[in-house]
Amino acid sequence: MDYRDTLNLPSTKFKMKANLTQKEPMFLKRWEKQELYKKLQESMADKPSYILHDGPPYANGHIHLGTAFNKVLKDIILKSRRFAGFRSPYIPGWDCHGLPIEHNVDKELGEKKEKISKLGKRGACRKYAEKWIKTQKAEFKRLGVLGDWDQPYLTMNYGYEAAIAREFNRFLLSDSVVRSKKPVYWCSTCQTALAEAEVEYHDHTSASIYVKFPVKEDLGDVVAELSGRKVCAIIWTTTPWTLPANQAVAFHPQFVYAAVEVGDEVWILAEELVEKCFQEFGISDYKVLTTFKATGLENKKCSHPFLERDSLMVLANYVTAESGTGCVHTAPGHGADDYITGLRYGLEPLSPVDGKGMFTADAGKYEGRQVPKVNKDIIEDLRADGSLVQHNDISHSYPHCWRCKKPVMYRATEQWFVSMAKNELRDKALKAIENVKWTPSWGMQRIFGMVEGRPDWCLSRQRSWGVPITVLSCTDCGEVLKNEEVCKRIEDSFVKEGADAWFKYDAAHFAGDSVCSSCGCKEFVQEADILDVWFDSGVSFSAVCEEREELDSPADLYLEGSDQHRGWFQSSLLASVGTRERAPYKGVLTHGYVVDGKGKKMSKSVGNVVAPQEVIDKYGAEILRLWVSSEDYRDDVKVSDEILKHVSDAYRKMRNTIRFMLSNISDFNHETDSVSMDEMTGLDRWALARFAELNERVVKAYMDHEFHTVFHSFYYFCGTTMSSIYLDVLKDRLYASETNDAGRRAAQTVIRRILEGMLQLMAPILSFTTTEAWEYLHGLKEDAPVESSIFFSAFPNTDDISRVAEEDERWGQLLLLRSEITKVLETARRNKEIGLSLDAEVVLGVDDKLADFLSDKWDVLREICIVSALRSEDGLDDSNSVSAENVEGLRIAVRQAPGTKCERCWILSPSVGEDEDHPALCARCAGVVKRITAAV
């Protein structure tokens, strides 16, 4: 007789092969049709809220793995908060204005861009942004991210544009907005000022020249040896074209300078650089006359080498002895340090270069020439009149435009700023930073340092695609009109027609019958510049969190990459502190960058870029989500084929564990078949205790945003606690017992409960798989109501599971004994003494302490070792047993188990053969089979 049919073998239709790439779209479709997100929000309406405010990605191009990582992280947080009992709405957003989009639209327009109207260009930009929003939205949804995708926030929505104007006007009315000439990064190709965040550094070959600046005054009073000599300061620069704007030569107040005789001239340069410089000049015939401190040079005058102008000798701390001559060419209109020095000495930020990089009349003979081509002319002229000491080319790191990748320049222009000093914005912001919970904690240091040292916030951009700086200035005297009614009029028209209104109507439309407070004039001119896009996204707390009914401000959490300490976290902070006197967030969490398997950043040129679409196509979004959870995001996040393969392996283990658990409760009705806790075995209670422990740890990890702990705990639980221990041991009870056997039902009660909890614990991460398994667990059909979805449940409650420390300790000891025994079993297996562990009888030599411990546990130990027999024996020694490695007073021997192998349960037992009807079965199995046959 074949006894296989009398066993309760596992059975399920839940597939071992996940087929994620095909199944995921199906679940997504269903969730969308069921309006899962919306229904979930409704169901949590009266619960406390947890507001995670989305930082808007830029609406240009496909999403990359970094954005995918960020969105999945947010999704995991929001889903886990929901499972923990919070209402956690998610309003995704997009950053829509700005240079990159305008630049791409310009490219698409080609020659037409010169003819198209501003409004026409803006319309094209809007369309362009819409296109990419649509694309990105689909890509984000594909990741399984739940949110209000039908009503995201867009910084180009009319209401949002009005909010931007409103917040700008608040700054304006509070006198925080100032206009001043200041050198800013300027791209002459894009013809716009660039924010610091908009320049990137690449290697660039520049001219490196040394130039004589003849000292006009006799320096005899400072250094006696120089009396009556022709003295020159030797400066070094890599930007010859800024020489027409030179206003000063800077010396370090602490450096020692040398006066070097070269022919009939005396050159001044830093003493420690003399040798190096003259080597470079190729001059060996020189003599150091004397050395001196430069402090005496302050406020003396040099002559400009080729313009009829003086150049002041000044002192500055940033002068370096690393390179150059220690005498620094200073052009306050073309450099940040230079500008500050200029302020100190009352020098003009001269900048004789227009927006296209063309010299103006102020540059004398170079008028009409183009930067940087003019370098060559200037160098030649210097050479011709003997001012040039040396000319080389050097390659160095130089700022480039983030968009067009061309070198940029520093150029002084009229710009609008939010002053960091007015209304104590800087101090208030620093204070606000201290009241925010930064994760990781060093985030506070980082942003604090940045805010502490940052310059005024340059708000203006000379472009078309953005929200205008809504300033009206008096035509006569230039005074800025600050009038609440006018502001309101602007805001209202933006609500109706968007920021386009500014370009549709003239100044009078907004100014009404306003009068200039300074000169009484009634004519006004509109500002043409638009706002920095960081201002757009920076006011999202106002445009979104304060406006949308389901949200709130300040938000509980902002969550972005660590680059946003300078970006969105900061612009949001300043926008909020400047208008609300508080931070827009209670907590800020940052994650590292996605890098390749070696920790190097991804770049197209290196060819190590991994696209989210590749991961989805090859493994499925679920694997991408699991990968997100597996990495500790506080550091950089690595990704590679190897890593994804391992994540995929982990997924298979998790899935198989779930499948096996499902397959063993296929005949279990938890309404009618459940067994109470006191009817369970110690092993069952141990498993429940481990589950309660898992629950506690995982929920805490979710609340602490430590998802890699969730991943590791769960993986260990699946692979070790369940798969290799509990479920493996349970097989005999589940398979060989009668269907309704109390012990079997107890095991099923435990399995079902743990399985349900496992699914709930992992649903925030494994959203697809837990949904699928949940449907099998509850026997749900495809058309089941949305409320039966796993997402409407909660994290498991394990309060009723008793956790006794001594009990855990006893089990720890039992498992230790088990591992000692399996080692010896393995030796026996290698010696071909046994195959299956059930072939073995384990004989232990135990000391008194162990004997006492084991007195009531012999059978449990046999069970968890999955051997046919286990007993103690006196007199074991080295000839017939081995001493346990990690347990004192224990000897272990493995022998062939006595008796015959039962054909049904495979346990070797002396009772096999005793039953006449079933001579191939052990007593237990014979009984079971008889009762089954009788029932039939």
Next chain:
RNA sequence: GGGCGUGUAGCUCAGUUGGUUAGAGCGCGUCCCUGAUAAGGACGAGGUCCCUGGUUCGAGUCCAGGCCCGCCCA
């Protein structure tokens, strides 16, 4: 060049106030099983704790300097 951060097995992560022989899981290798089967079980081999100094009876852990990588800035 400056600021912030990071560095523990092939991979992902633990490692308490300094304290035995640095851990786990996976992967890898070998074996067993064929009643979880494109599964399951067992055992085993893997580490200069980035480097160099220092403090200490004792350092993965504390201190100093350096290197690598990342972000931000110049």
